Amino acid sequence: MLSEKEKKLIAEILERLTPVAEDIGSDALLRMFVTFPGSKTYFSHLDISPRSAHLLSHGKKIVLAIAEGAKDISQLTVTLAPLQTLHAYQLRIDPGNFKLFSHCMLVTLACHMGDDFTPVAHAAIDKYLSAFAAVLAEKYR
């Protein structure tokens, strides 16, 4: 359950991340591949070495989608509809991995924001990413 204050905080933080979406996204992905090697199995068709073009563009895509959803959290199901279909019918990534990525996003944010990543901000973003992941997996079954 997200309060109005939290929604505002989330939107603010993600807006600030939009210009560096590439760095944030690729950093989070890389952390996930190193810490949870099973997640790499979904990327065997891409070059996911550090700072590769694929990694940067993919990281950017993911963070921009997360930022877009944050602009109006009450409309997540509408905003994510195309991505829901993509993940359910084409990508079929086991949703357990969404949790792993979310965790790595939080670590990336901590490294990036230092003390500004307060416990309250952490809680808000964690809740948002959980909601985002849940909506993303809605069409799976």
Next chain:
Amino acid sequence: MVEWTDFERATIQDIFSKMDYEAVGPAALSRCLVVYPWTQRYFGNFGNLYNAAAIIENPMVAKHGITILHGLDRALKNMDNIKETYAELSVLHSEKLHVDPDNFRLLADCLTIVVAARWGKAFTGDVQAAFQKFLTVVVFSLGRQYH
């Protein structure tokens, strides 16, 4: 038995040698109580946990955070035998404290994030993986004696 690479051993020792226990312990535990509020159920006698500010300023939380962090020193000194090292503590958490072992993972995640915030860019994916592997073994060992 867990196999540690030289890099992992060195990284984990490095993280703890640079650790400011008095700051990180309280930060990790208070963060856990804020981000996962249901964990407050184990701290009913800790006084004011009413909101984030109260939790972060609570001296009992701070003291306990330091205690927990120093509890990791044991694993640090016995990296090849972490399961045995925590057998007694595992029994304590199960039979006396009745803590759901899932909570150990939540606290470990918060600790990772606190350390990450302090290290910044130096907390690379490789460093994170090593630290999380260590914490995973600790978490597993603490849950091992539950039955």
